[in-house]
Amino acid sequence: MTAQNTRERLLDVKGLSVEIDGRGGRAVVVDGIDLHVTRGETLGVVGESGCGKSLTMLSLMRLLPNKIKVTKGSADFDGQDLQKMSARALRKVRGGDIGFVFQDPMTSLNPVMKVGDQICEPLLYHRGMSRQDARKRAVELLRLVGIPGPEERLNAYPHELSGGMRQRVMIAIGLACDPKLLIADEPTTALDVTIQAQIVDLVKQLRAKLGMSVVWITHDLALIAGLADRVVVLYAGTVVEDAPVDALFANPSHPYTRGLLASIPTLSDAPAARLSSIGGTPPEPGRRPPGCPFAPRCPVAMDICRKEVPKLEPISSEGSHRAACFAAHKALKAA
Amino acid sequence: MNVEPLLKVENLVKHFHVRLGAFGERTATVHALDDVSLDIQHGETLSLVGESGCGKSTTGFTILNLHRASGGRVIYKGQDLTLLDDKHMRPFRRDLQIVFQDPYSTLNPRMTVGEAIGEPMLFHKLAAKTELNDKIAALLQDVGLPSRFASRYPHELSGGQRQRVVIARALACQPKFIVCDEAISALDVSIQAQIINLLLDLQEKYGLTYLFIAHDLAVVRHISTRVGVMYLGRLAELAPRDALFEAPLHPYTKALLSAVPEADPVRERNRKRQILEGDVPSPLNPPTGCRFHTRCPIAADICAKVVPEWKAARPGHLVACHAVNSSSA
Ligand SMILES: Nc1ncnc2c1ncn2[C@@H]1O[C@H](COP(=O)(O)OP(=O)(O)OP(=O)(O)O)[C@@H](O)[C@H]1O
Ligand SMILES: Nc1ncnc2c1ncn2[C@@H]1O[C@H](COP(=O)(O)OP(=O)(O)OP(=O)(O)O)[C@@H](O)[C@H]1O
Ligand code: SF4
Ligand code: SF4
Ligand SMILES: [Mg+2]
Ligand SMILES: [Mg+2]
Numbered sequence: 001m002t003a004q005n006t007r008e009r010l011l012d013v014k015g016l017s018v019e020i021d022g023r024g025g026r027a028v029v030v031d032g033i034d035l036h037v038t039r040g041e042t043l044g045v046v047g048e049s050g051c052g053k054s055l056t057m058l059s060l061m062r063l064l065p066n067k068i069k070v071t072k073g074s075a076d077f078d079g080q081d082l083q084k085m086s087a088r089a090l091r092k093v094r095g096g097d098i099g100f101v102f103q104d105p106m107t108s109l110n111p112v113m114k115v116g117d118q119i120c121e122p123l124l125y126h127r128g129m130s131r132q133d134a135r136k137r138a139v140e141l142l143r144l145v146g147i148p149g150p151e152e153r154l155n156a157y158p159h160e161l162s163g164g165m166r167q168r169v170m171i172a173i174g175l176a177c178d179p180k181l182l183i184a185d186e187p188t189t190a191l192d193v194t195i196q197a198q199i200v201d202l203v204k205q206l207r208a209k210l211g212m213s214v215v216w217i218t219h220d221l222a223l224i225a226g227l228a229d230r231v232v233v234l235y236a237g238t239v240v241e242d243a244p245v246d247a248l249f250a251n252p253s254h255p256y257t258r259g260l261l262a263s264i265p266t267l268s269d270a271p272a273a274r275l276s277s278i279g280g281t282p283p284e285p286g287r288r289p290p291g292c293p294f295a296p297r298c299p300v301a302m303d304i305c306r307k308e309v310p311k312l313e314p315i316s317s318e319g320s321h322r323a324a325c326f327a328a329h330k331a332l333k334a335a
Numbered sequence: 336m337n338v339e340p341l342l343k344v345e346n347l348v349k350h351f352h353v354r355l356g357a358f359g360e361r362t363a364t365v366h367a368l369d370d371v372s373l374d375i376q377h378g379e380t381l382s383l384v385g386e387s388g389c390g391k392s393t394t395g396f397t398i399l400n401l402h403r404a405s406g407g408r409v410i411y412k413g414q415d416l417t418l419l420d421d422k423h424m425r426p427f428r429r430d431l432q433i434v435f436q437d438p439y440s441t442l443n444p445r446m447t448v449g450e451a452i453g454e455p456m457l458f459h460k461l462a463a464k465t466e467l468n469d470k471i472a473a474l475l476q477d478v479g480l481p482s483r484f485a486s487r488y489p490h491e492l493s494g495g496q497r498q499r500v501v502i503a504r505a506l507a508c509q510p511k512f513i514v515c516d517e518a519i520s521a522l523d524v525s526i527q528a529q530i531i532n533l534l535l536d537l538q539e540k541y542g543l544t545y546l547f548i549a550h551d552l553a554v555v556r557h558i559s560t561r562v563g564v565m566y567l568g569r570l571a572e573l574a575p576r577d578a579l580f581e582a583p584l585h586p587y588t589k590a591l592l593s594a595v596p597e598a599d600p601v602r603e604r605n606r607k608r609q610i611l612e613g614d615v616p617s618p619l620n621p622p623t624g625c626r627f628h629t630r631c632p633i634a635a636d637i638c639a640k641v642v643p644e645w646k647a648a649r650p651g652h653l654v655a656c657h658a659v660n661s662s663s664a
Contacts, residue, residue: 022491023486046523047523048523048525048526049493049494049495049496049499049521049522049523049526050492050493050495050496053493054493054494065490103494103521104437104494105437106437106440146615147388148388148615148616148617148618149617149619149620152355152363152617152619155353155354155355155356156353160351160353160365161388162387162388162392163387163392163436163437163516163517164387164388164550165387165388168387186494186521189517189520189521190387190436190517190520190550191387191550192384192385192386192387192550192591193550193552193591193594193595193596194386194590194591194594195386195387196550196596197594197596219495219521219522219523219524219527221524221598222595222596222597222598222603223596224598225596225597225598225599225600225603226596226600226603226604245600246600246601249598249599249600259525260523260524260525261598263524263525263527263528264524264553264598265528265553265554265556265557266553266597266598267552267553267556267580267592267595267597275527275528275531275532275557276528277525277526277528277529277532278525281479281480281481284481284483
C-alpha cells in the first residue's frame with residue numbers, strides 16, 4: 001500500500017514549521033515536519049495532547065489563529081502548494097477537494113444555523129447543486145453517519161443534538177463533496193464503539209469507491225489499528241516514528257510510542273488498580289530541551305540524547321519504518 | 336445495600352419539545368429520558384454507557400437540575416432537587432459538579448485559566464486570596480499542566496489541555512459528586528491514564544462519588560464500581576462491573592461488548608463484529624414495548640407490545656428484558 005513514488009503523493013508536506021508569537025516571545029510549535037499521504041492511503045496521526053497535531057492540520061488549510069504563523073516549509077496538494085495558492089483558489093479547495101473535520105464541534109458549527117443548512121452550504125458552493133438536491137444529499141449523508149430520523153434532524157440546531165450527533169454532523173460536512181482528501185481531527189471522541197465501527201466502515205467504503213485519502217488524527221490507538229495503512233507519531237512538534245500500521249504495533253521502536261502503547265487499558269486486562277502512564281510532561285513549545293525532545297522522560301536515554309537531535313531515519317532494512325531515536329538506530333546497526 | 340445512597344434517582348423523565356418541518360410548522364417530542372431509576376452509592380463510580388444519543392448526558396444534566404426534569408425525583412440530602420429553582424439550588428452546587436463533554440462551553444473565553452479555576456474557590460470561600468495562586472498551581476499540576484498555564488486564555492490551549500482545565504475547575508470546589516461526561520475522551524492514552532489515576536486517588540482520599548459517562552469500555556471497566564447500560568432513553572441493564580462485563584444479560588449489552596476495538600491491526604482486520612441489524616430508531620418516535628425490539632436478535636411477540644419490567648435478575652443485577660427471568664432467590 002505504501003507506494004514510495006513521489007508522484008503518487010496526494011499530500012506532501014516538507015519541513016513545515018509553525019511558530020507562535022506569544023507573550024513569552026516566539027515559540028516553535030511545529031518543528032520542520034515531513035508528512036505525506038499517497039492516493040487512497042489512510043494516514044493515522046497520533047501524539048500527546050498539545051504536541052501540535054491540530055495546529056499542523058490547520059496550517060495546511062491556512063486557518064491558523066492570530067499570531068500563529070507558518071515560518072518554513074511547503075505543503076503540496078495534488079501538485080499545488082497550498083501555502084502559495086491564492087486565497088480564492090484555496091477557498092475552492094477547502095471544503096471541496098479537501099474535506100475537513102474540526103476537533104471542537106461546538107465552536108466550528110454555527111450555533112444559530114440549522115444543521116441541515118450547514119451541510120448544504122458546501123454542496124451549494126463547491127458543487128453548484130440546487131437547494132433541493134443539496135437537501136436530499138444532506139439527508140443521505142446524515143443517514144450514512146448513522147443519525148436516526150435524518151429528515152427530521154435537518155431542522156435541528158446544534159444544541160439540540162447529543163455530543164456524538166454533533167460530531168457526526170461534522171463528519172457529514174467533511175464528506176459532503178466526495179473529497180479527494182479528508183483531514184479529520186479527533187472526529188470520533190464522543191462516539192460509542194458501535195457507531196465508531198460504522199464510521200470506520202463508511203470511510204473504508206469511500207476510500208475503496210472514490211480512492212479517497214485520509215489523514216486521521218486521534219489518540220485512540222485501537223481505532224488506528226483498524227483503520228490506518230500507515231501511522232505517524234508526533235512528539236513535541238516533530239515526527240518521532242513513521243511506520244506501516246502492522247510494523248508500528250508489532251515493533252514499536254521509539255520509546256515514546258512504546259509508552260503510549262503500554263498506557264492503553266484493554267478489555268482483556270484484569271481491572272488493575274493503576275494504569276501505566278508515561279512519567280513527566282511533554283516540553284512546552286519554546287521550552288524544549290537541547291537534543292532529543294523526549295530525553296527528560298525517556299527510560300533509555302543516553303548521553304548523546306541530551307546533546308544531539310536524533311534524525312528520522314529508517315530502522316528496518318527495506319526502509320518503510322522510520323524512527324527519530326538513537327537507541328533505535330543503534331539497534332538496527334547491531335542487528 | 337442498607338446504607339443510604341448519596342443520590343436517589345426515581346423514575347426520572349426528560350422530554351424536549353422541538354420544531355420540525357422547513358418552517359418549524361410542526362412540533363414533536365424527543366423522548367430523551369424515560370423512567371430512569373437508580374441509586375448512586377457513597378464513594379462509588381457508577382458508569383453510564385450506550386449508543387450516542389441514548390440519553391447519557393441528559394441523565395447527568397437532569398440529575399444536577401441543569402435541565403428541568405419532566406417527571407420523577409432526584410433525592411439528595413433528603414431534598415428533591417428537581418423542585419428547586421436556581422437560587423435554592425445554589426447551596427448544593429458546590430457539592431455537585433459536572434465536567435462537560437464540550438470544554439469550550441464551560442470556559443469563559445475572557446477569563447484566564449487561573450481565574451477560571453480560582454473563581455469557584457473564592458466564591459465558596461475555599462481559599463484566601465493570599466494562597467489562591469498556590470492552590471491554582473497545585474490543581475494545574477494534578478491534571479498535568481504547568482502552573483504557567485494560569486495566565487493563558489482558553490483559545491490558547493489545545494483540545495486536551497482545555498479539557499484538563501475544566502477538570503481542575505470542577506475539583507477546585509472540593510465537591511462530593513462529579514458527573515464526568517466524556518471527561519477524558521479527548522485526551523491521549525498517557526494523559527488519560529494520569530487523569531484516571533488522579534480520579535481514583537481523589538476518590539480514595541475524599542470519598543468522592545462519580546457518575547462517569549464514557550464510551551470507552553476498557554476505561555469504564557477499569558474505573559467503575561457499577562455500570563449502567565442505556566438504550567434510547569431507558570436503562571437496559573445495571574450491574575456490578577464484573578457481572579456486567581463477564582456475564583451480561585441484556586441482548587444490547589452483549590452486542591455493545593462485541594464491538595470494542597483492540598489495538599492490534601491483524602486482529603482488527605479479521606474480526607467479526609456482531610453489528611446490530613437495522614437503523615437506530617429515533618427518540619422522536621421510539622418503538623413501542625421494549626425499545627430494543629426492532630434490532631434485538633431474540634425479540635419475541637411480546638417485546639413489541641409490553642415494556643419489559645425493570646427487575647433484579649440476580650441480587651444487585653438489574654435488567655429490563657422479557658427473555659431474562661427475575662431471580663427467585
Ligand atoms: N492561540 C494559541 N496561543 C498560544 N499557544 C497555543 C495557541 N494554540 C495552541 N497553542 C499551543 O500550541 C501547542 C499545540 O497545540 P495543538 O492544538 O496543535 O495541540 P494538539 O496536538 O492538537 O493537542 P490535543 O490532542 O490536546 O488537541 C499546545 O501546547 C498549545 O498550548
Ligand atoms: N436541548 C435539547 N433540545 C432538543 N433535543 C435535545 C436537547 N438535548 C438533547 N436532546 C436530544 O436528546 C437525546 C439524548 O441526548 P443526549 O445528549 O443525552 O445523548 P448522549 O447519550 O449523551 O449522546 P452522546 O454520546 O452522543 O453524547 C438526543 O436525541 C438529543 O438530540
Ligand atoms: S533519542 Fe535517546 S532520549 Fe530520545 S527517545 Fe531515543 S533513547 Fe530516548
Ligand atoms: S425485551 Fe425482547 S426485544 Fe427487548 S431485549 Fe429482551 S428479548 Fe430483546
Ligand atoms: Mg488538537
Ligand atoms: Mg453526551
